[in-house]
Amino acid sequence: MPGGIPGLRSMVADFHRRGVRVFFPVVIWDRGTRDEGGSFSDASMTLLHEIGADGINFDTLDTVPDANRKAGERLSPPIAFEPQFDPQNASLADSAISWSDWVLWDDLKWPFVPRVSRVKWLEPRHATLMTDRYARFKINSLQTAFLNGAGYVLIENIWGFWNGFSERDAEAVRRFTRIERAFSGLMVSRDWEPLVPVLQSGVYASRFPGKDRVVWTLANRNDYAVDGEQIALPVRPGARYYDLWRGRALHPEVRDGQVVLRFSMEALGFGAILEDQSGAPGPDLVSFLSAAAKDANRPLDSLSRATPFARQSMVPVAATPVWRGAVPDGMVRIPAADYDFRVNGIEIENGDDPGTDVQFDWETSPRRSHRHRVHIAPFLIDRTPVTNDAFRQFLQATGYHPKDDHNFLRDWKDGTYPAGWANRPVTWVSIEDARAYAHWAGKRLPHVWEWQYAAQGMDGRLYPWGNTWDASAVPPKDTSRTPHPPSEVSAFPAGASPFGVLDMEGNVAQWTDEFRDEHTRAAILRGGDYYRPAGSMWYFPKSDRLDEQEKYLLLSPGRDRSGMVGFRCVRDLSDAP
Template sequence: MCNKFYLILLLLLGPKVWAQQPVFSGSYKELFKGPPNSEQRDEWLANLKTWRDKQKADMHYDNSFYVNPSLKWVKHTFIYVQMMAHDRFFYDPVTRKYTVNRYLADLKKRYGGIDAVLIWPTYPNIGIDNRNQFDLTADMPGGQAAVKQMIRDFKANGVRVFFPIMIWDHGTRRIGMKMPEALVKEMKQLGADGMNGDTMFGVSEDFYQYTQSENYPLAFQPEQSLRSLKMLEWNRLSWGYFWGYEPAPGVDVYKWVEPQHQVNVTNRWAVDKTFDLQWAFFNGIGYNSWENIWAIWNQIPDRYAEVIRRISAVYHAYPDSWSSKDWEPYIPVLQKNIYATKFPSAGRTIYNFINRDSAEVKGGQISVPYHRGDTYYDLWNGHQLKAEIKNGNAILSFDIEGFGYGSLLVAQRPLKPAENAFVAKMAVMSKHKLKTYAADWKPISQQMVTIAKTKVPAKAPDGMINIPATDKFQFESVGVMIEGNELPTAVGVQHSWESHPSRSQKHEMKVASFYMDKYPVTNEQFKKFLDASRYHPADDHNFLKDWVKGSYPAGSARLPVTWVSLDDARAYAKWAGKRLPHEWEWQYAAQGTDGRKYPWGNENIKTNYPPADTARAMRKPTAVDAYPAGASPFGVMDMVGNIWQWTDEYADLHSRTAIVKGSSYFHAQTSGWYFPPALEVNKYGKYLLMAPSLDRAETIGFRCVVDAK
């Protein structure tokens, strides 16, 4: 009844009442819709200003955090990238060195470089055991000293460094203080500049309060939209999830309320970046050039890389213009499908343009008030413009290619030498139209790391079971990775018979006969290896972490050895005259030829493997011979539910990953973002590799095979 009354009242009062409230656009209400038409533009803009003033007054808005001189850099964070700590351009496990310069040189070559980096060492591996987000950062190669130096290396190149907040991480090892306090202290110790709140609808105020008590300002950037505009006071940045696009660009809500707030448009699975980059340029905001997505490589195609290079060049030539408190969107223009925004500053006014049509638009683009002494420059194409003066206005003409960009500078005083150099630089850059650069995308090629055959023994080795050859093994497997279906030809791994990586495999194959360890390698067996070989890894952080003074704890001889890296497992296998199994060999030994889901059949019989451990403290694995009823058709034991087991490694230009099979007893609770179980033998986990210090886990062990006749 009440709703009907107000509806009738609004209809009677007319359209101006409707126009008082801005209309939001997109799924996350981070954009305003533009004016209905050009005639209503001034009224629309007045309503936006009234709305902004009212919002600030109602929440007693305080922008003191924005005027903090130690955070001035935030509004210049135009090109920002989330990167995996596991990226091969970032760390070299052979030399055991962070290769920051190599990483940055690649980005500079391809799209002009970055202003900030979000280093991500946690998800999707977190939850493989009970190491929490602090442990995983501490386990990065070289420890805290090397990480601090790596951060200094980024800063020496003018790049600010962020780390994630895994606010949902409440299923791993407990910490001794509140998460916001612990994270702020950690960032202060490392010398980091900011934090990204994974899944957070605004980084909460307690994080900001701890920066105050620690006297260490950090820039906070939530992944999701803000729960309230009040959170703008301490959330200096945000991601722009501008989904639900419309032909006319939306106006960024947060930038409108607080012009110094930096937004980085983010759309990690997109291949065509046109909308994302146009929306960013129209609003004078930044872009998240995210390519390594959990070891799924979504490289920016050349055309959009060139757009980023040119947008970044314009932004950096006039870095303070884009946070102008007097910026205005939807400036009237002279051509259809062209949209413009004005960014005024002292002695300079810049207009950014986007073309929302596929056809190039030539001729007069905009009419601006004429003032004697003003000069005009086409910044995008790099040359001075001659204005046509008519009725006290200057009409400026220049070309904007299809789905392209423009940038006009109106200068109230002569250009400085750096400005002239920039205009000349853009003239060179714009000689090649954007349409001449390739916009196509293809998945990155991936290779399986070769596993050399072993010598064929004269008889079955002790403790091993013969797995007979088969000509028709139906190898069907699917990865349990949480994300990636948006790029179906990139997620997963690429076998020799596949043209691209894939989450699932279905392939009939021949499998030669081999011997497989009846049980996973135990602590007792690994100790014999160490005593005989004197093996000790160069990167020994976390190596046999649960052992004491070079030996396993009393009573754990028959427990599977864990806290061993893929390299540690290979070293053992080589010493023993064995090798690690291929994933299909492991699956065949566990499954037989009837396609069963579990070693014993198709029913999940929970008494055939260890019970799940959901406690944050996490118990030890179970003895390898504790569940004889869980045997495979060939009599191989302890294949599922106790520990994950190393099999194949896959590598591409940017990532290394291992296929782990069998799942473990530890099941982290409270979130669906933890490393998922894969108890069924036709499933696999994809475990990202960086360095042994980080790769070793309390739930990953291995078993070996030997080739047979």
């Protein structure tokens, strides 16, 4: 990371000065890249201690690994542990906080009777958090969280795919969060009771008792409103009752030694009541009820259930000056065509939801699968990726140096590339670096469809050389912890495209178009680089197929640069005869 250990330590200290605790995720599944020279547990815990972190989240795990626990016990102050999922019983004592990421990926798997958090049941002080990141209508997880007195993680950006909350769901989160915060002491009551008896079918409730106050949270699982008598409680002398969801006092009916409360719950709605034996309402409760009453004038069902997605736009690419001379050395002329452009994104998750992958200018939403017949004017394309020596000439001619130079030309030393690397593709360049070179050369980066057409021709082949995989046409795959450098350009002539373009697959990935929405930036990489670390499916997905593309999230030039990413350029020709 920029700044290394001192930079991270300074960042953590800055949060601490503001009273904010800091925890980091540990990608426990990453076993195929960096070797720490010792045990993973010792290395991770030592690093967290060095930067002053307060806690650690064990991504993908439902238990704290024994090795990490033992390593953490040797540290002072101790590190708080948090598994991603609902901790198993044996790990509960080691989990100071718990994410409780309940994996129910679609509404069909949510039972009608809401589930009870085992962690919250065994240790009510646990800060259990609910999430349901792929569901579009999140009522199931929202009602489950409320009945468990749990928090809710609003994960809207998933691998760069924006799955926003509907107006109804977002408002439900705001309202029940206000209740949980106002009565936070009760939400961690050791005597909480889930699924207590109520009077209406399809309505469920939990009881959170304290010294002189009790809060009930309720959820109507029916897809219709439920009115009338909702719950019967023992008589408590001097108790007052309030509808916390609608912001009003309740006037109970005493019958057969019980207090019967009447109120309304809208379809798939929420409810909350307070029993208060502390006397007349204080200013805090009066203020709370006033705000809740104002919200009650706008029922949840009056709000849209539509789940928004973020529309994307392609970053415009200016045409180059039209080239009218002979084909320059190192470039290949690609003829005009009406090209059937077909490609799929290879994101690990997100299915076919709108918002996955990217949105081309002719599309109404981002999507995984793309097909469009596009007219492509003739153009020139570099026969190979830009080499280290060509990039050196650019630097010498322009004095270019990026403002954010973290990882810039990371393999170079003392301003030049290693001996013998002149004809290897230049890497550790951001898309901004590549554009600067292209502008100097009178060129530009290719559009995705131009790159694919130059690699595929008109017959829709899967690889530049045909439809059958040929390992001799590309550099060998590298699965080691420390990858070897890219192969020299032109070293694999058998991999040439129908137009004679080289290194279109299997050497380095190559920058093409950039896409933006109001939340994220991403670029499409083409070319399926040679490095494939082993150990997990969670590494950046790659493909050698010409009908598949890689969406690469852009954070900052310093973080975008990679030893596996280079580029090639194109130059525009006239479409006229």
